[in-house]
Amino acid sequence: MAATSPTLPPLADVLGVVRRWRRPILLTTAATAIVSAILAVRMPNIYPATAAFYATNLETSDPDQLGSGERKVVLLPQPFDLDRAVNIGRSQPVADYIIKKYHLARHYKNDTTTTPEALQVTREEFQERLSITVSDRDAVELTFMDTDRDLAATIANDLVAQIDSASQQLMQPNRQNVVALFEAKYRILNQAFKITRDSLMQLRALSGVYGLAYEDRYLTKELTARETELAIARVQNSKAVAGLEAAVDQLRHKRPGGNTLTLEGYSQYHEQVSRLYAELGGIQNSLVQARTAYESAKALLSSRVSNIYVLQPAYPVARKVKPVRWLIVVSSTVAAFVLATLAALLLERLREPDADGDFATAPPLSPEPLRSRA
Numbered sequence: 268m269a270a271t272s273p274t275l276p277p278l279a280d281v282l283g284v285v286r287r288w289r290r291p292i293l294l295t296t297a298a299t300a301i302v303s304a305i306l307a308v309r310m311p312n313i314y315p316a317t318a319a320f321y322a323t324n325l326e327t328s329d330p331d332q333l334g335s336g337e338r339k340v341v342l343l344p345q346p347f348d349l350d351r352a353v354n355i356g357r358s359q360p361v362a363d364y365i366i367k368k369y370h371l372a373r374h375y376k377n378d379t380t381t382t383p384e385a386l387q388v389t390r391e392e393f394q395e396r397l398s399i400t401v402s403d404r405d406a407v408e409l410t411f412m413d414t415d416r417d418l419a420a421t422i423a424n425d426l427v428a429q430i431d432s433a434s435q436q437l438m439q440p441n442r443q444n445v446v447a448l449f450e451a452k453y454r455i456l457n458q459a460f461k462i463t464r465d466s467l468m469q470l471r472a473l474s475g476v477y478g479l480a481y482e483d484r485y486l487t488k489e490l491t492a493r494e495t496e497l498a499i500a501r502v503q504n505s506k507a508v509a510g511l512e513a514a515v516d517q518l519r520h521k522r523p524g525g526n527t528l529t530l531e532g533y534s535q536y537h538e539q540v541s542r543l544y545a546e547l548g549g550i551q552n553s554l555v556q557a558r559t560a561y562e563s564a565k566a567l568l569s570s571r572v573s574n575i576y577v578l579q580p581a582y583p584v585a586r587k588v589k590p591v592r593w594l595i596v597v598s599s600t601v602a603a604f605v606l607a608t609l610a611a612l613l614l615e616r617l618r619e620p621d622a623d624g625d626f627a628t629a630p631p632l633s634p635e636p637l638r639s640r641a
Contacts, residue, residue, distance in 0.1 A: 281612065288611035292604065299603030300596060307592040314416035315588050316423040316581040318409045319402075322352035322434075323574050352407045352575070355433045356399045356426055362390055364429060365422055374418075397426075406578060416583040423581035434574035449561040456554040463550055467543040 285292060324345055355361060366372065366389055375392050378385035398410040409426055413419035 281608070284611050284615050285608055288607075288614075292607040292611060295607040296600055296604045300600040303596045303599035304592075307590060307595045310590045310592070310595075311414040312587040313396075313412050313414060313589045314419050314584055314586075315410050315412045316416070316419035316584065317579075318423045318427050318581040319406050319578040320352075320409075320427055321405070321576040321578065322348040322407055322430075323576055324348055349401050349405065349407060351434065351437075352430050353399045353401065355430045356407075356409060357394070357397070358433075359390070361426065361429045361433065362393055362397075365425060366390065366393055368425070369418065369422060374413075374415075409581075411581070412588065416585075420581040420583045427575065427577060427580075431573055431575045446561070446564045449557065449564050453554070453557040453561045456550060456557050460547070460550045460554050463543060463547045467540065467547055 363386075366386075371393060372379050372385065372389040375389060377389050377392070396412045398408075398412075400408050400410075402408055409423055409430075411419050411423040411426065413422065
């Protein structure tokens with residue numbers, strides 16, 4: 268005959284099995300409770316230390332914006348800023364730095380050799396004790412757990428400092444390039460300023476035009492006065508006619524040994540002097556801005572601009588988070604009771620005869636047969 272599929276026994280059968288097998292079940296449950304209690308008591312306390320900070324946007328400390336008129340200020344972190352902080356905190360270089368600095372391999376009672384396998388075991392345990400999450404208010408919360416509450420707080424704060432330092436290192440190559448660009452721009456403008464200034468000085472010395480607003484009025488006034496005196500001298504047939512004619516000629520035309528500022532020279536060089544003067548003023552303004560940007564970027568390169576804003580540093584706490592000893596004992600005891608009961612049900616099931624009256628297997632020993640044989 269075809270064997271029937273096994274079905275779950277009713278509650279009365281289960282209680283009957285538990286009653287018949289109560290001694291093994293109780294012994295197993297009690298032994299498990301005692302062992303789990305001993306192990307739970309011997310387990311060390313784990314203390315958490317949490318630090319909270321905002322990951323600021325890198326553009327706020329970008330030296331490339333120092334030379335622009337409109338500097339972008341980003342007050343709130345962007346999603347990629349939060350991801351950057353989390354990824355840096357969980358990176359292997361940061362983990363290796365902390366492990367080496369605080370001798371965590373020895374602290375975790377692992378192999379203190381420098382083999383890759385021993386280091387990997389320490390890294391895995393370190394990552395298990397580290398938690399970096401982003402809160403609903405966009406604050407990064409870094410929690411580190413250890414058996415030493417003071418060490419946990421120290422490592423948590425050091426991890427925050429390493430995240431900040433690594434963020435600064437991300438901007439360091441860009442800062443160096445920007446400083447080099449600002450320096451090159453400053454040198455070019457400085458050279459252009461010197462060339463334009465020398466050209467303007469030479470042209471002024473040659474023409475006598477210094478870009479004054481009243482030079483044309485001065486020439487017109489002097490020329491009118493000399494011509495008037497010349498006309499009067501001619502009428503009076505004065506001996507000063509020749510001298511006045513020479514004076515008028517020197518005011519009109521540029522002669523060797525004559526006046527530097529003449530009407531002819533003013534007409535010829537006034538436009539060039541004005542153009543060079545305007546160019547020199549524009550170059551000077553650009554030079555001042557370039558020098559300011561270069562000095563600011565150079566100072567920023569040599570300084571440490573923090574890329575995080577610490578809301579709360581980590582402090583040692585008095586209350587542990589694990590182990591929850593009562594929960595370990597209770598869960599172990601309940602699990603042992605359930606497993607022992609299932610084992611008893613399985614043994615009872617195996618000793619039941621099949622349809623032909625034969626046992627599927629040899630009937631195991633149980634408390635009832637032992638007492639009947641005695």
